[in-house]
Amino acid sequence: MVKTKRVLQEDIPDISYELCDRLLSQLEKAKKPLIQATKCSLDNSNYDPKLGYLTPGSKKVKTELNVASVKKMSRTIFMLEILLRNIQSGNVNTKRELYYMSKGEVKHNPLLKPLDFNEQNESDAIIDFVCEIIECYREELNCYANDRGGQTYSKQLVVEETMADGTTATIDLSALGTSPFQPKNRPQNLKLKAKQPIDFCLIVESEGTANTLVANGFTKRHNSIVVGAQGVPSNAVRGWLKRIQDQLQIPLYFFGDLDAYTLQNIYRTLKAGSAASLIRNSDFSAPEVRFLGVLPEDIKRYDLNDYPVKEGDAQEVRALKKARDALENDPFFRSRKNKGLSDILHWLLEHKRRCEQQAYFTVDPRDPQMPEKIIIEKIESGNYI
Missing domain, CATH: 3.40.1360.10 (Dna Topoisomerase Vi A Subunit; Chain: A, domain 2)
Structure with a gap:
């Protein structure tokens, strides 16, 4: 069983930079960059009665650079940069606001147009993907849902x-x-x-x-x-x-x-x-x-x-x-x-x-x-x- 490990906010920048350095190094060596993320689905769920909650198994979602995945991988790094700026500045945002922030980045830099999100559910999925790569809570990325405790x-x-x-x-x-x-x-x-x-x-x-x-x-x-x-x-x-x-x-x-x-x-x-x-x-x-x-x-x-x-x-x-x-x-x-x-x-x-x-x-x-x-x-x- 893979134990749930919580990555703290202070560790996220170093983990992110290491990820980006590795992807860049793979590109420079003419290798296909590969991103791995925890698979969050029922077929990768374990239940230990002693713990009492579902935990992830060992399965990973592997995304290798190719024609079909280039947009997803590029969008992931694009959104990760926005999230890292928030951590650095201490600002917080909702998923909806992050969607519009990404639209603003594209608006001010036409070169980013291929990364533009058509709908919020697309940017939401990328934010979740970032969490699954880093194995951190969305809140550690200063991204909060507009929900309240009962x-x-x-x-x-x-x-x-x-x-x-x-x-x-x-x-x-x-x-x-x-x-x-x-x-x-x-x-x-x-x-x-x-x-x-x-x-x-x-x-x-x-x-x-x-x-x-x-x-x-x-x-x-x-x-x-x-x-x-x-x-x-x-x-x-x-x-x-x-x-x-x-x-x-x-x-x-x-x-x-x-x-x-x-x-x-x-x-x-x-x-x-x-x-x-x-x-x-x-x-x-x-x-x-x-x-x-x-x-x-x-x-x-x-x-x-x-x-x-x-x-x-x-x-x-x-x-x-x-x-x-x-x-x-x-x-x-x-x-x-x-x-x-x-x-x-x-x-x-x-x-x-x-x-x-x-x-x-x-x-x-x-x-x-x-x-x-x-x-x-x-x-x-x-x-x-």
């Missing part, structure tokens, strides 16, 4: 953030009123403290349902943290929950829908990372998070409203197809440690039914605290995976 509520949590200039800012979540705390960019800059012991963190797939639980008094009645995961978790959400897991060492529970998409695209990504981000899963996954529900047995236990998968819904059909593929090829679901989760995928494929997290509101519609009571009952009874 909406977070707590009466006990205090966050201390180290700013770029070395100063610190302290945020007491209990003093934010009805506003959530949403960490952004670098959760690694955050230090967490508890004013009094925190019992658990509840991660809710739907931000709306998370907000409802909090508005109805969940964090007042329980020493807890509630996080709205906003669907497929962004890097910021994953990094934030990893911070909660490691610094507070409290149980984390995921509360979401019972369907193939939620289990594979949302929960698996949150717990073990993704194949597309193998380099960064060590800091952007929360292996200790448990699946609280909806569980298949909850449907009968709480008489929840479920419904059949729509055969004509392309997204639902595609999710079931991916579930079959996951059971055969995904090292996370193939691991014995995650048998309970793979059993749910088998159940979904067999029954072709799904149930939403909001179905708990049908149990007693006249009791606004009923979903909360069920969540706490499930936690206390160990009714989770």
